[in-house]
Amino acid sequence: MTILDRPRARFASLGRLVGGTGTDLFAGVGYSAIAQAAPLVVNVALTPYLIRHLGLDRFGVWSLILVLLFTLTSLDGGVSASLARFYAFHQAHGDRAGTGRLVVGSLALFAALGLLLSGLCVLLAPSAFLLHISPQLRGETVEVLRFLGPLVTLALVTNSATSLLQANARFRGLAGVTLCSCAVYAAGVVLVIGHGGSLTALAAVTALRFVVLLVGGFVLGARHVVIRRPLLPPSRERRDFGGYALRMQVSGLTVFLNGEIDAFVIAALLPIRYVGIYAAGLQAASAVRSLPLYAFPPILTRMTTGFAQHGLPGAVREFHLLQPRWLGAVLAYGAVSTAAVIFAVPVWLGPGLRLSGVVAATLLVGYTVHVALTGMRTCLVRAIGRPGLETRYSWLATVVNSALTVPLALMFGVVGVVAATAIGLVAGSLYFVVLCGRVAELHRQRIPLRWILAIALAVLVAVAGELLVAGTGWHGMAPLTLAGLPVVAGLVVAAIVAVPRRDSR
Structure with missing residues (x-):
């Protein structure tokens, strides 16, 4: 059941949840926009640099890796898209122990998914020869594909940390951590690619960005979390979460099919x-x-x-x-x-x-x-x-x-x-x-x-x-x-x- 399904009296908590006063609300929106826009701005700034140093073919391979990363992180059963709502529910009731159980449960689930994906990536990486990739790039492509599983795991775990900050209206902290992670990523890309680094090194820099977000997010959100036994959410919450997440995943599939799949079609045909x-x-x-x-x-x-x-x-x-x-x-x-x-x-x-x-x-x-x-x-x-x-x-x-x-x-x-x-x-x-x-x-x-x-x-x-x-x-x-x-x-x-x-x- 979503917030909108509850009695209208509960809507009074909405303003407190997102920041209280109108000024706080718009400040939160501004910081949230910074957190969303920062990675976009950095990517726009780095794209000419990457194309110039990688060449268009290697940049095409790296673009395909990023599409795979986004696809695999978005096809997580709707868990990432649902965390902020359930974290917010516990925050509204002052239930820090419930938040802690959700943190532990999400991390355990993401670790299991990451382990499975890592194994699949290792097994399927050699099939890169099916794509229209020159023989000179196939070895490097296989190598970076094997790195994809751990990268997806880090991205999923990071989603739990950033959702925790969003649910507790820590938008300024989220913006700050995001800016730091983007600065680390930009510096790493310039350093690695400028010295002739491989696509695997570029993937490692991407992983470092996720680590900064992950550590910074949980450090800032630690005061909203209490870890107590039992460590996992009760069965009723797991059922509610699973049903909500499934609906979010169904909607998320359309995002994949309307956008990300285009890259795979292009890679297969061109x-x-x-x-x-x-x-x-x-x-x-x-x-x-x-x-x-x-x-x-x-x-x-x-x-x-x-x-x-x-x-x-x-x-x-x-x-x-x-x-x-x-x-x-x-x-x-x-x-x-x-x-x-x-x-x-x-x-x-x-x-x-x-x-x-x-x-x-x-x-x-x-x-x-x-x-x-x-x-x-x-x-x-x-x-x-x-x-x-x-x-x-x-x-x-x-x-x-x-x-x-x-x-x-x-x-x-x-x-x-x-x-x-x-x-x-x-x-x-x-x-x-x-x-x-x-x-x-x-x-x-x-x-x-x-x-x-x-x-x-x-x-x-x-x-x-x-x-x-x-x-x-x-x-x-x-x-x-x-x-x-x-x-x-x-x-x-x-x-x-x-x-x-x-x-x-």
Whole structure:
């Protein structure tokens, strides 16, 4: 049973759980955003360095290793995704011993999973020859694949530590530990790769990052934990946790099938360098997409409060207040970013990665429609306790994506793979609109002509600015920062044109 299933009086604890006052809440959201954004920023900064020193083929192998790492850690039965909720439940009741049992239980489970995965990785690593990898890279690929099991184990155990901090509203501590781990990782990458280190050495640096997160997370969270016998959670909690985790895993499978599986399809059908091309484009698109998502925590809290106080009408009222602003802002931001990213990626990585810019733009088309249509509806269904609707539309997106991936890949290569993902996201988003309309009477938001004109003008401004930046011939992180200015200018133009003046109302 989730928090939303409990009596409405329990919602009074929500504000205390996430930080009490509104100021504390938004400070927590800010620190949480730092913790989420720091690894993304570091990866963006390091990608040109890695491509330059590794070469595109070795970078493709490393990108595939990272996809495998994310896949194996996300397919853990939904345990990692469920820990924060159950840690928070114990924190709300002041049950530090219950938290301790959950810590011990999660670590034991992750250790067992890690041992199993380590054995499988050792056995299956030689099958790397099935991929489109040059003979010169096969030995190194097999070696780093054997390292994957321990790396996955560390990542899983680290999830327990970071979930503990999140559940106890230790967002500032989480941000600090994350920044430290990212600094260690960045320094290690520069040191190892700069001296001609292997991919296995790069995996060791990644493991060091997880160790910093793990140790720092549990040190900061230690005051919320008491270890007492019995060491494991009682059978009732294990059953509740298992049922909740299973539902989270079902939803998580759609994330894997709609995104990470693309890398495996590319590796199976195309030379390994195209995995690197895809990974660079995906990284750029994900970075752009993540910015609007940082607004979710306060919006979800606002809708949840409206539901707690006034039932479904209260949540729907908040939706109608927020959706028009959200739709216009996300569509403008997405359109401008999609047009700009085609030029910005080659500025970031060099002219040899122009195809990564096309990959990023194709993905951003789907991401923009997805976030615009589902953002506020996602907050609504979570606030009213109907998260199963998310699973339904996600699976439709997965089915469409899976049906189109191979045919489009054979016709258009790596761009066809991501086009299938974008089409699936659009189809799923439209279905989610229909599903939410059955739950509550939601007004359909039409896009005013003024918005369309504002967005079109903003795109023209952004493209003109990006052409000027691209014409300099500069490449790297500094020019990438410069390439962000036309995006800002386009959004300012969109805001000026789209927002009516006071005297014209």
